[in-house]
Amino acid sequence: MYVTYNKLVEKYGPIYTLEYGSRRVVVVSSASTIEECFTTKNDPILTNRSFLLVGKYLGYNYTAIDHAPYGDHWRNMRRLAASEMLSISRMNSLVSIRNDEVKQMITKLSHESMQNFAKVELKTPFRDLAFNIMTRMTTGKRAFDDDVDDGGIKEFVNGMMELTTYYDSANPGDFISFWGWFDVQDPRILKKLKDEMDNVIGQDRILEEGDLPKLPYLRMVILEALRMFPATPMIDPHIASEDCSIAGYHIPRGSIILANAWALHRDPTLWKDPDTFVPERFEGISDGAIKNFIGFGMGRSSCRGMHLGHRIMGLTLGSIVQCLDWQMISGKDIDMTGANGVTMPIVVPLEVMYKARPIVKKILS
Ligand code: HEM
Secondary structure, three states: OHHHHHHHHHHHOOEEEEEEOOEEEEEEOOHHHHHHHHOOOHHHHHOOEOOOHHHHHOOOOOOOOOOOOOOHHHHHHHHHHHHHOOOHHHHHHOHHHHHHHHHHHHHHHHHOOOOOOEEEEOHHHHHHHHHHHHHHHHHOOOOOOOOOOOOOHHHHHHHHHHHHHHOOOOOHHHHOOHHHHHHOOOHHHHHHHHHHHHHHOOOOOOOOHHHHHHOHHHHHHHHHHHHHOOOOOEOOOEEOOOOEEEOOEEEOOOOEEEEEHHHHHOOOOOOOOOOOOOHHHHOOOOHHHOOOOOEOEOOOOOOOOHHHHHHHHHHHHHHHHHHEEEEOOOOOOOOOOEOOOOOOOEOOOOEEEEEEOOHHHHHHO
């Protein structure tokens, strides 16, 4: 989908309008048009989510946080999410679940690869990890645990998977955008990452979430992966609750606004060599000072789970680099062509070779 929007940017420029049946869709793709939407007086006007049918049927009649209209209910939901799940103290209190789930994923992968390289299609372990973390943090139960009476978790997971099919493949595993990291085909980047892990954490114990602030290169790799392969290349639709103006154009009430993260993140006037994976471009820039980057959205409705997302991504990528050696399947380049979807699933499943490093024996013993 984002590929088509990007072709239109080349033809029509940083702001253009499409007609989807009776709905007007305004696509903004440059730093100035996106900032005008989400950092000026337009922000409260555009904080509304669009009233698409997906919000009615899958978002509990527009009451789910990511489908609710801007107003008291939305504010309450955000407050509830912030205090009950995403506050620093709540995130810290549940850290052992995330450490444990990543360790379990590594252990499971290692069984196949103690002696020799094994092949893995990465989507499945990452999907299971995302679900297990999500359901354990919210219900205390694992999503994928065959022998346990799960009190309905399987039903929930099946429902979510079905939802992802309808919702154009918005699978939690895709959302966390793990596969983008494997653009780390450049051996120099993988080596630098591994060196950082070995120097800071070593080979006697597995990485834990609390180590992440000591791993600046890992953070830069994640940011660069989100720049080149944003989890949502087109930010979820917003809707203008009043008439407003963007880049001098009159935008009537009811228009759907789509911000094009992919185009912004690959704009050659803003990013040097935008199509090259260079984590160092984020060196010395704190999270709050990163410009021209909307991997977590922008403005009032930006992602509530950004800090949790960073923690999970850091822990997962750091652990798989620390504990496993990785190789591309010989003669097979990674095909990053995107499939249809709100998130960024890829057409060709990502298969790679991996082998347990010696640290895994210590963890298992
Ligand atoms: C890599 C991880 C993640 C990325 C890249 C990401 C990205 C995004 C993006 C782009 C949006 C749309 C923002 C907008 O419309 O302006 C969003 C919204 C949201 N995200 Fe995330 N997200 C991540 C993880 C999480 C996690 C772990 C949670 C919570 C457990 C979460 C909760 C939310 C919520 C509640 C919203 C809707 C906010 C609202 O409408 O008020 N996200 N996210």
